[in-house]
Amino acid sequence: MAGIWVFAEDLEQTRELLGAGTELAGKLGTKLAAFAGDGELARQYIVFGADEVFLLPPLAQDQPLEAYVPVLFEAARQEDPDVFLFAATPRCKEIAARLSVKLNTGLCSGCTGIELGGGEQLLGMERMAYGGAAIQRVQCTMRPQMATVPPRTFEPSVAQEGRQGKITELKTSPHSEVKVIGRSPRQRGSVNLAEAKIIVCVGRGVGKPEDIQLARDLAEVLGGEVGCSRPVAEELNWLPEELYLGISGKKVKPELYIGLGVSGQIQHVTGIRDSKVIFAVNQDENAPIFEAADYGIVGDLYQVVPKLIEELKSALKG
Ligand SMILES: Cc1cc2nc3c(=O)[nH]c(=O)nc-3n(C[C@H](O)[C@H](O)[C@H](O)COP(=O)(O)OP(=O)(O)OC[C@H]3O[C@@H](n4cnc5c(N)ncnc54)[C@H](O)[C@@H]3O)c2cc1C
Numbered sequence: 001m002a003g004i005w006v007f008a009e010d011l012e013q014t015r016e017l018l019g020a021g022t023e024l025a026g027k028l029g030t031k032l033a034a035f036a037g038d039g040e041l042a043r044q045y046i047v048f049g050a051d052e053v054f055l056l057p058p059l060a061q062d063q064p065l066e067a068y069v070p071v072l073f074e075a076a077r078q079e080d081p082d083v084f085l086f087a088a089t090p091r092c093k094e095i096a097a098r099l100s101v102k103l104n105t106g107l108c109s110g111c112t113g114i115e116l117g118g119g120e121q122l123l124g125m126e127r128m129a130y131g132g133a134a135i136q137r138v139q140c141t142m143r144p145q146m147a148t149v150p151p152r153t154f155e156p157s158v159a160q161e162g163r164q165g166k167i168t169e170l171k172t173s174p175h176s177e178v179k180v181i182g183r184s185p186r187q188r189g190s191v192n193l194a195e196a197k198i199i200v201c202v203g204r205g206v207g208k209p210e211d212i213q214l215a216r217d218l219a220e221v222l223g224g225e226v227g228c229s230r231p232v233a234e235e236l237n238w239l240p241e242e243l244y245l246g247i248s249g250k251k252v253k254p255e256l257y258i259g260l261g262v263s264g265q266i267q268h269v270t271g272i273r274d275s276k277v278i279f280a281v282n283q284d285e286n287a288p289i290f291e292a293a294d295y296g297i298v299g300d301l302y303q304v305v306p307k308l309i310e311e312l313k314s315a316l317k318g
Contacts, residue, residue, distance in 0.1 A: 002080045003031040003052070005144070007072065007095070008087035009065070011044060015156035017085045017149060018049040020114055022157055024123075025051075027116055030082060035072075039167065046165035049157040055169045062181070065091045067174035069098045074172040076103055081144045083123060085111075088148035096148050106140035111147035123147075132247050132270030152194070152253055191225050193243065198224025198256045201245060201272070204231050205261015205282065205301060209238040214305045215260055221312045227252070229262050246271035260301045264289025281305065 004025045006017035014034055025032040031051040036042040042053035054075060059067055072095070076084065086096040088110055100107035112135075113126035122139045125147050129136040140146065193199060200219040202212055212226065219226050226243065233244040245252055247270040257275035261282060262268060269292045272278065280293040281301045290296045297304050 002082060003033050004028070004083045004085070005033045005035075005076075005081045006050075006085045007035045007092060009089055009092060011041065011048075012156065013087040013089070013151060014045060015048050016151065016154045017087060018045070018157040020149065020154040021083075021085060022049045024083065024114065024116070028082065028121055033081070042167045046167075047159045047161060047163050049160070049163075050165055052166045052168060055167055057170060057172070057174060059174050062179045063174055064176055064178050064180055066094050066098065066178065067176035069095055069102065070175050071170055071172045072099055073102045075170055076144060082121065084144040084146045085114075086146070086148045088150040093148050096146060100146050103144065103146075105142040105144060105146055106138075108138050108140065108145075108147040111149050112153050114147065114149075128247070128270065132266050150251065152251075191243065193225055193227050193245070193250050193252050196225040196227075196252070196254050198222045198258075199227045199245070199252060199254045199272075199275075200224055200258045200260065201227040201229065201262055202232055202239070202260050203229040203262030203268075204236070205263075206232070209236070211302075212238060214301070217309055218258065218260075218305055218312075221309055221316065222256070224254075224256070224258075229268050259289050259293070260305060262289055263287050264292055 004021040006014060006021050008014040008017055018032065018034060021032045032049060033052040033054060034045040034050040035054045035056055036045055037056050042055055045053045056068060056071060086092040096107055108125040108127055110127045111125045112128065115124050123145050125138050127136050200215045202215045206212060215226050227245045228239045228243050230244045230246055230249055233239050233241045246268040249271055251271045253274040255276045257272050257278050259280040264287055273292060278293045280289040280296045281299060281304045282289055283300050285298045
């Protein structure tokens with residue numbers, strides 16, 4: 001057995017993959033390896049569960065991250081890992097796809113569950129299909145078994161101070177036909193929905209852009225953030241695109257999700273169903289959001305929300 005390998009862009013993502021890999025490596029009786037750009041990070045990965053860390057050569061200013069494809073290819077060709085997991089970020093997905101072609105193996109993209117799936121140490125890998133309406137279970141009979149794993153799919157590994165591991169320098173030169181000719185930071189709002197504990201989500205049931213203030217007021221009382229359904233961002237352009245939740249938007253796991261005038265179509269629910277508590281206000285008692293909800297109020301949000309805010313304010317004061 002040549003190990004479980006994980007590749008991500010930062011410590012947080014790597015810890016999540018190490019979290020998934022630790023259990024697998026234990027069951028398969030193999031080592032767990034990660035990739036780091038410098039020695040300090042490499043030592044941290046060892047503390048967080050890696051048995052071995054491959055030290056990547058530095059990239060030139062004009063090289064994109066995908067220039068690591070030949071470096072990873074050479075390492076995989078020599079070491080023959082059993083499993084290779086990547087964080088499902090845009091840049092890592094690009095690397096994983098290119099590498100799987102070069103290694104002539106399969107790639108399970110957007111993998112949301114991994115377990116040992118029967119004989120010959122094959123993994124059973126799960127991913128969503130048909131816009132989240134079905135779960136697809138796939139096995140890859142080629143080696144390495146590769147997957148990209150969305151952020152927050154697995155619990156991050158925990159630090160074990162004093163853990164020892166090996167650091168191996170990789171010598172292959174990074175190379176890409178693509179050259180970076182400039183970098184400019186992406187304009188982002190200050191809201192990070194992925195980290196929010198409480199999200200108040202507005203749907204098309206909110207009739208006018210100025211009425212989003214109702215959701216903002218509710219979010220403020222609760223110390224939460226405002227998100228929205230896709231049409232509110234993409235069709236109506238009432239809120240920025242980075243705030244919409246769902247299969248093609250942000251996938252979130254807050255303690256509390258509150259949907260106001262959200263119908264709850266599968267493409268939306270797929271992004272919010274891991275919330276601890278789902279609460280919905282909708283005037284249509286047959287709205288699908290109520291099937292996903294733990295609590296709901298059938299009613300006009302324009303009447304319900306101000307009362308909710310009032311009640312919460314007096315409850316929180318007392
Ligand atoms: C490939 C694909 C990907 C998609 N990805 C996403 C995605 O990532 N995220 C996403 O959100 N959508 C996505 N969609 C769109 C999705 O299918 C739905 O169309 C969308 O989620 C509906 O948004 P909504 O609930 O805001 O609007 P509607 O479906 O129009 O629902 C509005 C709701 O508000 C209620 N309502 C109206 N007035 C009031 C009131 N006064 N008080 C209380 N309730 C009221 C209505 O009863 C209704 O249920 C995708 C679609 C496709 C085809």
